[in-house]
Every structure is written in structure tokens, then in C-alpha cells.
Amino acid sequence: MTLIDTAPIPGGGELRLFQEGAHYSIKIAGTGDLMSTRMHGSEDALADLACRRIAARAQPCVLIGGLGLGFTLAAALKHLAPDARVVVAELVAGVVEWNRGPLGAHAGHPLGDPRVDVRVADVASVLRAATQQYDAVMLDVDNGPDGLTHASNAWIYGAGGLNALYAALKPGGVATVWSAGPDRRFTERLRKSGFAVEEVTVRAHGNKGARHLVWVASRR
Incomplete structure (x- = not known):
């Protein structure tokens, strides 16, 4: 295994x-x-769990x-019509450059799709600025509600972040949240924020590999 590049995480870490x-x-x-092109x-x-629900809008x-x-991103684009708009918020600028470079071919170069608006930004700031703007929100910013990668991610999983997520969705919109495993307290926080919640177990690679969890949270 060869180290190809490094990228600083704003606020600390690499x-x-x-x-x-x-x-x-x-x-x-x-x-x-954190992630590998071998399993996705x-x-x-x-994306499938979110975009199937709103693709006809x-x-x-x-x-x-x-x-x-x-x-x-590539999975979302497969579900969405040509008139869709997909905003991607990525905190680490280096990750965007890697996707424009050596990583791009593995996912089919989704950043080249004209429907995509990629922003080097904290998704928390994007959520705070939105009011009933999104039909769906897909969050994969960490290993789950513990905020492993970036300490400020903890806000997203707390009451303030979930209230902002609810407000950012259009009525009937849906949010999906990725996690390496279950977290009963996070499920409860989603419900307290007003969401109807479903927990879906998914596999890392087809029907094999580690079991991960996706919360499907629907705005009423």
C-alpha cells in the first residue's frame, strides 16, 4: 500500500x-x-434510499x-432526472481534488455531471442557511453520530443539527444518515426533532461485508 497524498482537515487532523x-x-x-474503492x-x-422516494418530483x-x-453522488445521479440539482458539501478540499483526479474513474467521474454543484464547505453551514430547500439530504460526514473525523460534526448529530436538517427539507422530504453501526439515542433524537424514522441495515459490499446502518428520516 502506497501513500499517494495527504490533505489537512480544517480544525485539525489529516x-x-x-x-x-x-x-x-x-x-x-x-x-x-474510512472508506475504500473496494467496497461501497x-x-x-x-443515495438509493433517499432518491427513490423523491425522484418523481x-x-x-x-x-x-x-x-x-x-x-x-454517483448513485444519486442514477435516480435523478436531467432537471435535478445536486449540491455536494465537502469539508476537505483535498478530497474534491482527489475525486477530480485518481479517484474519479472508480465512481464514473460524477463531478463532471452538469447537475452537480460541489462546494468546499462544512455541510453544517449549508444546512443552517437553508429553509425548505431540499427534497432529500444524504449525510455521510463521519463514521456515525460519534464525530470521529471532525469534532464539529457532533453538532450535526445533536438537537441543533437535526432541527436544522428538518428545517432544510421541503415538506415530505427525506434525509438519510450513514453510520458504521446502530445508535439508539440518535434514533430518539431524530424522532424528537419531528422525523418519522426507519433504521435500515445495509452491507458494505452487495450482500457481503460489514453491516452498516442508514437512518431514513422523513419530514412529516
């Missing part, structure tokens, strides 16, 4: 891009893989928090 043969992985110092089934499911606008390896 992401590292590794290559092993034809595949790539992103790690954070002191942990294992649960990232695909994050006229000119849908969706927000993806966390670009990652581009697989969630």
Missing part, C-alpha cells in the same frame, strides 16, 4: 490517500480505513454532505 493496485482508500491518522454498497444505499434539489469517494 486525511491520507493510499493506493493498492487498482484500488484506493482514505484513512485518518490513527485509525483504519452502503454508500450506494445511502419536479426539478428535485438534493444535498449530499460528504463527497467521500464519489459513490453516493
Whole structure:
């Protein structure tokens, strides 16, 4: 495995891009893989579970928090019509550049799609600025509600962030949130914020690999 590049995380820390043969992985110092091009089934499911519910709407606008390896974005684009708009908020500028470079081919170069508006920004600030703007929001900004990668991510998973998420959705809109595992307290916080909540177990690679969790939270 070869270290290809590093990228600073605003506020502290560093992401590292590794290559092993034809595949790539992103790690954070002191942990294992955050994500890998070898397995992206649960990232695909994050988009599938949201976009299937809103794809028939006229000119849908969706927000993806966390670009990652581009697989969630690519899966969302497959469901959405040519008049859709997809806003992607990625905190780490280096991740955007990696997707425009060596990572792009693995997800089919989704950043080149004209429907995509990619912003180097904290998704929290994007949510705070939105009122009934999005038909769907897909969040994959960390390993789950613990805020492993970036301390400020904890706000998104707390009451303030979930209230902002609810307000950012159009009536009947849906949010999906990725996690490495279940968290009963987070489910309760979603419900207290007004969402109808479904917990969906998904696999990292097709019907194999680690079991991850996606919360499907619908605005009433």
C-alpha cells in the first residue's frame, strides 16, 4: 500500500490517500480505513434510499454532505432526472481534488455531471442557511453520530443539527444518515426533532461485508 497524498482537515487532523493496485482508500491518522474503492454498497444505499422516494418530483434539489469517494453522488445521479440539482458539501478540499483526479474513474467521474454543484464547505453551514430547500439530504460526514473525523460534526448529530436538517427539507422530504453501526439515542433524537424514522441495515459490499446502518428520516 502506497501513500499517494495527504490533505489537512480544517480544525485539525489529516486525511491520507493510499493506493493498492487498482484500488484506493482514505484513512485518518490513527485509525483504519474510512472508506475504500473496494467496497461501497452502503454508500450506494445511502443515495438509493433517499432518491427513490423523491425522484418523481419536479426539478428535485438534493444535498449530499460528504463527497467521500464519489459513490453516493454517483448513485444519486442514477435516480435523478436531467432537471435535478445536486449540491455536494465537502469539508476537505483535498478530497474534491482527489475525486477530480485518481479517484474519479472508480465512481464514473460524477463531478463532471452538469447537475452537480460541489462546494468546499462544512455541510453544517449549508444546512443552517437553508429553509425548505431540499427534497432529500444524504449525510455521510463521519463514521456515525460519534464525530470521529471532525469534532464539529457532533453538532450535526445533536438537537441543533437535526432541527436544522428538518428545517432544510421541503415538506415530505427525506434525509438519510450513514453510520458504521446502530445508535439508539440518535434514533430518539431524530424522532424528537419531528422525523418519522426507519433504521435500515445495509452491507458494505452487495450482500457481503460489514453491516452498516442508514437512518431514513422523513419530514412529516
